[in-house]
Amino acid sequence: MADSLRPVTRPRLYEQVMAQLREHVDGQGLKTGDRLPPERELAERLRVSRASIKQAIVVLEVQGLVESRHGGGVYLRADTLDPEPVAALVERRRRLPDVLDAREALETKLAELAALRRDDDDLDAIEAALEVMGAEIGDGRLGEDGDRLFHAAVTAAAHSALLAEFMREIGEQIAESRHESLQQPDRPARSLTQHVRIAAAIRAQDPAAAIAAMREHLETVRRVRLLSWNPDED
Missing domain, CATH: 1.20.120.530 (GntR ligand-binding domain-like)
Incomplete structure (x- = not known):
């Protein structure tokens, strides 16, 4: 019989950041075209590195949920942040x-x-x-x-x-x-x-x-x- 048990893995830090961003968007009632808080502010409020913030934003960009504008911040391209599991993206x-x-x-x-x-x-x-x-x-x-x-x-x-x-x-x-x-x-x-x-x-x-x-x-x-x-x- 095949062993169905698999090693337990911890969510990557940027996946936790994505979950927090989803809650922020829902809680604040943000909609398509609205701007997310700046990276520095997010890093301070979530107590993570800006690198983790950047990676979370990249994953959301990959899925077409946000758009980074050069020098202008990150804007929503959807009314909610409901990303695919990272495993599916990989x-x-x-x-x-x-x-x-x-x-x-x-x-x-x-x-x-x-x-x-x-x-x-x-x-x-x-x-x-x-x-x-x-x-x-x-x-x-x-x-x-x-x-x-x-x-x-x-x-x-x-x-x-x-x-x-x-x-x-x-x-x-x-x-x-x-x-x-x-x-x-x-x-x-x-x-x-x-x-x-x-x-x-x-x-x-x-x-x-x-x-x-x-x-x-x-x-x-x-x-x-x-x-x-x-x-x-x-």
Whole structure:
């Protein structure tokens, strides 16, 4: 019989700081756009080092819950601080590079084939996806549905059953990488602009330009706060 007992671990200090910040936000009734107390004040009130405060803020940034503005403090991007368990973040950080490698390998080829094989119905689906994403961003949302529809339309336009099956197999991981990217500050509008470039190359039946535009887009997707976070710092 497998032993289910595991070593007991203490919460990292920055995890305790995050719990205190969550209570502060709830207790003070803070909302999206409100500013958290300065790092120095938090360190003094919680009696911890500023390094622990900084790490707690980084973890909240990774999850899109706060935004650090250079020289301007830390502001809420949500009405409550309800972070994921750190263990879940660590696991996502571990698998994300492999997911992004797979996306680049598959989606650059899909963009190339879409430029060569697309028909009028495919172009209509791509354009409809861009409109959905634009409307979502205009409403202040991340544009995740439109992003999903766009990449699905490009996949369909490639007319490759096997590549489409590969994309379905990693659909859950792709959705995770999509959310990770689009929650970065100012990322949704940039992503939409890149989608427009990909669509233009496919419409022009220019496979080289489609590959380049998709690769540029996926390089941007790679630039997420999660991958620069060191979970072992305290």
